[in-house]
Amino acid sequence: MKLVRVSAGIITRNDQVFIALRKPDQHQGDLWEFPGGKCDQDESPESALVRELEEECGIAVRRCVLFKTVSHDYGDKLVELFFFQVDDFEGEPSGQEGQEVRWVSMSHLLSYDFPEANKVIVEALTA
Numbered sequence: 001m002k003l004v005r006v007s008a009g010i011i012t013r014n015d016q017v018f019i020a021l022r023k024p025d026q027h028q029g030d031l032w033e034f035p036g037g038k039c040d041q042d043e044s045p046e047s048a049l050v051r052e053l054e055e056e057c058g059i060a061v062r063r064c065v066l067f068k069t070v071s072h073d074y075g076d077k078l079v080e081l082f083f084f085q086v087d088d089f090e091g092e093p094s095g096q097e098g099q100e101v102r103w104v105s106m107s108h109l110l111s112y113d114f115p116e117a118n119k120v121i122v123e124a125l126t127a
């Protein structure tokens with residue numbers, strides 16, 4: 001099965017976190033996500049994060065720290081996700097690809113539907 005490496009950013013400001021809605025036609029579509037995307041071949045997770053957050057959200061990451069790595073088998077796809085905490089960035093995050101985006105308070109994260117692989121992340125953030 002395909003194994004894809006993915007970097008995702010937990011973009012925070014005060015007690016809020018920036019999330020985006022995946023498009024219906026995407027893998028795990030219609031679910032909320034921490035913005036990010038696939039690492040190119042030979043690209044480090046950190047470089048992929050910086051590139052994806054620029055492309056998808058229009059921000060320049062100033063500092064990121066690896067929060068957790070999660071491997072998950074979706075049946076049709078095996079993903080290795082690198083979740084980074086991003087608390088210092090330049091620019092105002094927005095949906096550069098027309099995706100719906102939202103700043104939500106940490107305590108409200110549980111009311112959003114995320115892909116299965118995000119379960120441990122959402123639990124850790126809301127604990």
Ligand SMILES: Nc1nc2c([nH]c(=O)n2[C@H]2C[C@H](O)[C@@H](COP(=O)(O)OP(=O)(O)OP(=O)(O)O)O2)c(=O)[nH]1
Pocket residue numbers: 006007008026027028032033034035036037038077079081115116117118
């Ligand atoms: N960005 C992101 N992806 C996630 C999260 N949780 C999770 O399971 N994924 C999965 C869904 C996808 O299989 C993959 C993300 O890759 P991607 O964002 O490049 O996916 P995509 O469907 O847009 O792919 P593409 O064809 O546009 O390149 O990781 C998350 O919180 N953020």
Ligand SMILES: [Mg+2]
Pocket residue numbers: 035036037038056
């Ligand atoms: Mg993406």
